[in-house]
Amino acid sequence: MLLRMAESTKTRFNPAKPAGAKALTKARPEVRFRMRIRKGDVVALGPGKVDLLEAVREHGSISAAARSLDMSYRRAWLLIDELNQSLKSPATVSEQGGQSGGGCMLTPVGERIVRLYRDVEAQAQKACAKQIGELTRLMQP
Amino acid sequence: MLLRMAESTKTRFNPAKPAGAKALTKARPEVRFRMRIRKGDVVALGPGKVDLLEAVREHGSISAAARSLDMSYRRAWLLIDELNQSLKSPATVSEQGGQSGGGCMLTPVGERIVRLYRDVEAQAQKACAKQIGELTRLMQP
Numbered sequence: 001m002l003l004r005m006a007e008s009t010k011t012r013f014n015p016a017k018p019a020g021a022k023a024l025t026k027a028r029p030e031v032r033f034r035m036r037i038r039k040g041d042v043v044a045l046g047p048g049k050v051d052l053l054e055a056v057r058e059h060g061s062i063s064a065a066a067r068s069l070d071m072s073y074r075r076a077w078l079l080i081d082e083l084n085q086s087l088k089s090p091a092t093v094s095e096q097g098g099q100s101g102g103g104c105m106l107t108p109v110g111e112r113i114v115r116l117y118r119d120v121e122a123q124a125q126k127a128c129a130k131q132i133g134e135l136t137r138l139m140q141p
Numbered sequence: 142m143l144l145r146m147a148e149s150t151k152t153r154f155n156p157a158k159p160a161g162a163k164a165l166t167k168a169r170p171e172v173r174f175r176m177r178i179r180k181g182d183v184v185a186l187g188p189g190k191v192d193l194l195e196a197v198r199e200h201g202s203i204s205a206a207a208r209s210l211d212m213s214y215r216r217a218w219l220l221i222d223e224l225n226q227s228l229k230s231p232a233t234v235s236e237q238g239g240q241s242g243g244g245c246m247l248t249p250v251g252e253r254i255v256r257l258y259r260d261v262e263a264q265a266q267k268a269c270a271k272q273i274g275e276l277t278r279l280m281q282p
Contacts, residue, residue: 027179027180027181028180029179029180030178030179030180031176031177031178032177032178032179033175033265034174034175034176034177035172035173035174035175035265035273036173036175037170037171037173037273037276037277037280038168038170038171038172038173039168039169039170039171039280040168044280045276085281086280086281087279087280087281088279088280088281089279112279113276116272116275116276119269120269120272120273120276123269123272124174124176124265124268127265127268127269128261128265128268131257131260131261131264132176132178132261134253134257135178135186135257135258135261138228138229138230138250138253138254139178139180139185139186139227139228140226140227140228
C-alpha cells in the first residue's frame with residue numbers, strides 16, 4: 001500500500017485555491033469558544049442570543065438591536081421570544097409600543113445571563129490554555 | 142414609561158408558536174462547547190473538521206467519511222485540504238487513488254488534534270460547571 005500525504009489527492013480533484021488561503025497563512029490563530037444550551041431541538045441559549053441581548057442593552061429596542069446586527073426584526077423578535085419562553089423569568093422587558101414599537105431593556109435576569117455567558121467563554125479559554133497552546137503550535141506560524 | 146414583560150410584544154407581532162416550543166419545555170438542558178481556531182477569514186479548526194477527522198478514522202476514506210456525515214465529497218475534501226494547509230504537518234495521509242479513489246487515514250498529528258479538541262470540550266465544561274449550573278437554573282425545568 002503506497003501512502004502519500006493528503007496533498008496527493010490533488011491529482012484527482014484539484015479545485016482552485018480557496019480565496020481565504022492567503023489570509024490563512026499570514027494571520028495569527030485566534031481562538032473562540034462558543035457554548036450552546038440546547039433544550040430538545042432548540043438552542044435555548046447560544047452566542048446569537050447573547051449577542052442580541054447585548055445589542056438590546058446597547059440600543060434600547062429590539063428593532064435597533066436587530067439593525068445593528070444586520071438581522072431582521074422578525075428574527076430578533078423570535079430569538080428573544082424563544083429565549084424568554086425557555087426561562088423561568090424573562091431576560092427582557094418591553095415598553096408598551098407606540099407607533100414605532102416600544103423600547104426594550106434587559107431585566108436583572110438578562111444582565112445575569114450575559115455576564116455568566118461571557119464569563120464562561122473567558123474561563124473556558126483559560127482552563128484549556130495548555131491544549132490550545134498545543135493545537136496552535138501544530139499550525140503554520 | 143409603562144414597562145411590561147417581553148411577551149407583551151406579541152400584541153404587535155404574533156407569529157405562530159414555533160415548532161420547537163413543545164420540545165423546549167419538556168427536554169432537559171444539554172450543554173455543548175464548541176471551540177474554533179480562526180486564521181484570518183478561515184476557521185482552521187472547528188467542530189466540523191474534527192467530526193470529519195473522526196469519520197475518516199472510522200471509515201477509512203474521505204468519500205465514505207463524507208457520506209457518513211451527509212456531506213458532499215467535494216466539501217469534505219476542501220475541509221481536509223484547508224486543515225492540512227493550515228498545519229505544519231498534515232492531519233491525514235492518503236493512499237494513492239485507484240479507480241474509486243484511495244483510502245485516507247489520520248497521521249499521528251491528526252490523532253493528536255482529535256484528542257486535544259475533545260479534551261478541550263470536556264475540560265471547558267468542567268471548568269465552567271458553576272456558571273453553567275447558574276444558567277440552567279434560570280431555565281424552565
